[in-house]
Amino acid sequence: MDVISEFFSEYDGLGAFKTTIYLTVVSALFALLIGTVVAVMRVSPIRVLQVIGTLYVNIVRNTPLTLVIVFCNLGLFLQLGVSLANKDSNTFITDNNFRLAVLGLSVYHAAFVAEAIRSGVNTVPLGQAEAARAIGLPFLKTLRYVVLPQAFRGAIAPLGNVLIALTKNSTVASVIGVTEASAVMKVMMENRPDVIFVVFGIFAIGFVILTLPVGILFTSMSKRLAVKR
Amino acid sequence: MRQRIIAALGITVLAATGLTACGDDGAGGSGGSGDKITIGIKYDQPGLGLKEGSNYTGLDVDVAKYVAKEMGYEEGNIEFKESPSAQRETLLGNDQVKMIFATYSITDARKEKVSFAGPYLVAGQDLLVRADNTDITGPDALNGKKLCSVTGSTSAQKVKDKFAKTVQLQEYDTYSKCVEALGAGAIDAVTTDNTILAGFASQAANQGKFKVVGETFSEERYGVGLKKGDTETCTKVNDALKKMVDSGEWQKAVDKNVGPSGLKLDAATNPPKSFDACA
Numbered sequence: 135m136d137v138i139s140e141f142f143s144e145y146d147g148l149g150a151f152k153t154t155i156y157l158t159v160v161s162a163l164f165a166l167l168i169g170t171v172v173a174v175m176r177v178s179p180i181r182v183l184q185v186i187g188t189l190y191v192n193i194v195r196n197t198p199l200t201l202v203i204v205f206c207n208l209g210l211f212l213q214l215g216v217s218l219a220n221k222d223s224n225t226f227i228t229d230n231n232f233r234l235a236v237l238g239l240s241v242y243h244a245a246f247v248a249e250a251i252r253s254g255v256n257t258v259p260l261g262q263a264e265a266a267r268a269i270g271l272p273f274l275k276t277l278r279y280v281v282l283p284q285a286f287r288g289a290i291a292p293l294g295n296v297l298i299a300l301t302k303n304s305t306v307a308s309v310i311g312v313t314e315a316s317a318v319m320k321v322m323m324e325n326r327p328d329v330i331f332v333v334f335g336i337f338a339i340g341f342v343i344l345t346l347p348v349g350i351l352f353t354s355m356s357k358r359l360a361v362k363r
Numbered sequence: 364m365r366q367r368i369i370a371a372l373g374i375t376v377l378a379a380t381g382l383t384a385c386g387d388d389g390a391g392g393s394g395g396s397g398d399k400i401t402i403g404i405k406y407d408q409p410g411l412g413l414k415e416g417s418n419y420t421g422l423d424v425d426v427a428k429y430v431a432k433e434m435g436y437e438e439g440n441i442e443f444k445e446s447p448s449a450q451r452e453t454l455l456g457n458d459q460v461k462m463i464f465a466t467y468s469i470t471d472a473r474k475e476k477v478s479f480a481g482p483y484l485v486a487g488q489d490l491l492v493r494a495d496n497t498d499i500t501g502p503d504a505l506n507g508k509k510l511c512s513v514t515g516s517t518s519a520q521k522v523k524d525k526f527a528k529t530v531q532l533q534e535y536d537t538y539s540k541c542v543e544a545l546g547a548g549a550i551d552a553v554t555t556d557n558t559i560l561a562g563f564a565s566q567a568a569n570q571g572k573f574k575v576v577g578e579t580f581s582e583e584r585y586g587v588g589l590k591k592g593d594t595e596t597c598t599k600v601n602d603a604l605k606k607m608v609d610s611g612e613w614q615k616a617v618d619k620n621v622g623p624s625g626l627k628l629d630a631a632t633n634p635p636k637s638f639d640a641c642a
Contacts, residue, residue, distance in 0.1 A: 212544055212549050224529060225531070226509075231533070308514050310535065317515070320514050320515030321514075323515065324516060325472060327451075327476050328473075328476050330449075
């Protein structure tokens, strides 16, 4: 099984998975940020914000991810000239593509995060918000101190699903040249077609190692942190 | 309830038609009376293997048609099937295609899985640049420049390792995106086989915008992919290829498909004079 040692020595497979993890974690943070804002917009009492939030979720959620990522590169960067790295740097292409991929992944997954959080908000009984209003809290403070803390605890399981999906969806970044796990897999398959299924197996196992613990962690967290009612 | 039943029925019908479609698809060149043949080609490489509507054009296609005709298959009995790079070995191994003509370079690692007839063309790695570019004369001139290739191909990595250590690599999933980025000025050169580059340069939308540098720095021997151990077909293909070269049909096909781009194939190796022994 020399192909397994090649995975570590010749192709820097671990580095590729490191890029996958980095891509996932950074995108997850941004997605959580954008998603929370969108979710708050959707549950806010202001009609315009509701409409904007609903539009965002429905447009982004129904656009294929490959399209979003390719648009970030061909549309934003090539046509509109938006670059996210220093143009004179000698790692410009790598940095720029990575950041464009993060942008695409976080914008896309923010829609799913927003829906997960909104489902969490729906687990909070109406009485909680009414009680908060009764003691004189305005909308944002009601959210900040009463509704959202409970909503996040109720939304842990669906948020875990989004994170697992994000981990696997990060492979799409290879279409604009981010050298994450699936890009390295393509290189290995090109060079070693004689052991194509072993190569495939290595990367499949790699992704299971990444996603399985996330699933277990989020399931146990959702049980432990659930609001007891 | 009624709606549900209708929906369930609909899904079943869909699934059933899906299955039959698969069944039809599985018939390879070996099935039936032997009068039909399935050949794998690329669908997205202008000048070599390109699908436009229901028409197939390109050098790979013309060579495939000639070889199939010599083997006794009429043009109407040829069924072309797309064979992307990563799936070629699998398609041959599963008998989904009988032969593959798809810019398939003969390498030792591939010979572990499949057999090759040919080569029918010897290409080489080259560079595509914008027509007004003068400073990129070869792979050594790429230091500090931006170079594009497709994910999974080793050509760009080879340039970085052997010729220009400080070149920046951009990878896309298709060459057409590379050409798009080259046109927009985001990258300085595209690298892969000169035949593929020439095909893109001579596309109607790109004419006059790009040029192939013409300094090849590798040898890619395009073979005909066959199922491992299929020496019978291999001998037939080699006989057909020899006849194609001798009769001048080979030159005609090259002139028609690669000629318009102004590409000069290496005359020392083209047309191939000897073929690899079938094994």
